[in-house]
Amino acid sequence: xxxxxxxxxxxxxxxxxxxxxxxxxxxxxxxxxxxxxxxxxxxxxxxxxxxxxxxxxxxxxxxxxxxxxxxxxxxxxxxxxxxxxxxxxxxxxxxxxxxxxxxxxxxxxxxxxxxxxxxxxxxxxxxxxxxxxxxxxxxxxxxxxxxxxxxxxxxxxxxxxxxxx
Amino acid sequence: xxxxxxxxxxxxxxxxxxxxxxxxxxxxxxxxxxxxxxxxxxxxxxxxxxxxxxxxxxxxxxxxxxxxxxxxxxxxxxxxxxxxxxxxxxxxxxxxxxxxxxxxxxxxxxxxxxxxxxxxxxxxxxxxxxxxxxxxxxxxxxxxxxxxxxxxxxxxxxxxxxxxxxxxxxxx
Numbered sequence: 001x002x003x004x005x006x007x008x009x010x011x012x013x014x015x016x017x018x019x020x021x022x023x024x025x026x027x028x029x030x031x032x033x034x035x036x037x038x039x040x041x042x043x044x045x046x047x048x049x050x051x052x053x054x055x056x057x058x059x060x061x062x063x064x065x066x067x068x069x070x071x072x073x074x075x076x077x078x079x080x081x082x083x084x085x086x087x088x089x090x091x092x093x094x095x096x097x098x099x100x101x102x103x104x105x106x107x108x109x110x111x112x113x114x115x116x117x118x119x120x121x122x123x124x125x126x127x128x129x130x131x132x133x134x135x136x137x138x139x140x141x142x143x144x145x146x147x148x149x150x151x152x153x154x155x156x157x158x159x160x161x162x163x164x165x
Numbered sequence: 166x167x168x169x170x171x172x173x174x175x176x177x178x179x180x181x182x183x184x185x186x187x188x189x190x191x192x193x194x195x196x197x198x199x200x201x202x203x204x205x206x207x208x209x210x211x212x213x214x215x216x217x218x219x220x221x222x223x224x225x226x227x228x229x230x231x232x233x234x235x236x237x238x239x240x241x242x243x244x245x246x247x248x249x250x251x252x253x254x255x256x257x258x259x260x261x262x263x264x265x266x267x268x269x270x271x272x273x274x275x276x277x278x279x280x281x282x283x284x285x286x287x288x289x290x291x292x293x294x295x296x297x298x299x300x301x302x303x304x305x306x307x308x309x310x311x312x313x314x315x316x317x318x319x320x321x322x323x324x325x326x327x328x329x330x331x332x333x334x335x336x337x
Contacts, residue, residue: 069225070301073169157302
């Protein structure tokens with residue numbers, strides 16, 4: 001975890017993740033196929049946005065692998081996982097393929113971090129906080145969570161708690 | 166629907182795999198057989214006066230042979246050789262393909278046909294899955310993760326912490 005030590009600097013301001021009960025903001029993310037993913041794509045399904053700092057970094061690697069292992073159980077609850085980072089789509093696709101996971105990746109590369117800012121999870125270091133946001137089929141935030149540090153990995157149990165709450 | 170919300174690490178079950186002195190403090194390992202850090206921790210625990218329970222926590226994307234290895238260990242357990250298979254798997258993590266599993270089963274004198282049928286059976290997969298899900302519910306996110314005295318210790322465990330576990334002292 002020492003590689004993330006500089007991120008624990010208390011002088012670095014931490015923004016708060018979007019609160020439950022808040023309608024999802026307008027946003028645009030890039031899909032791997034070049035299309036876009038916007039607030040309209042959230043309608044009619046439960047979405048779990050997994051904001052992660054960097055493709056290929058150790059904790060993000062563990063995180064996506066772990067969550068992918070419970071993807072079927074999430075799907076049985078009608079929930080779809082999406083990975084969101086400021087990496088370019090090409091990098092996200094390479095990351096996804098290397099891991100062998102099925103979680104769709106959404107890129108906040110350009111304008112960099114705009115969606116992360118809209119959800120309150122843009123780190124001043126230039127990447128997403130490690131955060132989870134569950135959005136209900138009506139487009140309202142049902143639950144959200146931000147890790148104390150980008151180096152901390154939230155357990156998958158928290159997502160199931162958030163869905164059940 | 167499988168319940169995967171938060172829950173404490175389950176107490177020992179009748180078919181948990183246990184080794185070490187019966188009166189020693191209990192530790193529960195969440196581990197996988199393809200994880201090199203798990204092999205190291207296992208070796209470090211082996212020389213400690215601890216009662217150890219092993220639970221499977223295989224994540225395919227990190228370690229694609231962890232699931233087959235876990236099922237092989239459970240299939241060996243059906244024939245009374247869990248810990249023997251456990252030790253052989255950790256002893257050579259570069260050889261975890263099916264022929265290597267058969268070789269280990271043969272070395273242990275297992276009924277090979279039964280071993281191979283068991284390791285692919287729904288019951289064995291469910292047994293491994295049970296451990297994995299108990300780890301998910303407890304908030305396990307990586308391997309190895311060691312549980313002792315109600316505290317989870319993910320990743321590397323300092324020697325001083327292992328000594329505290331042996332003494333039954335608080336570790337977190």
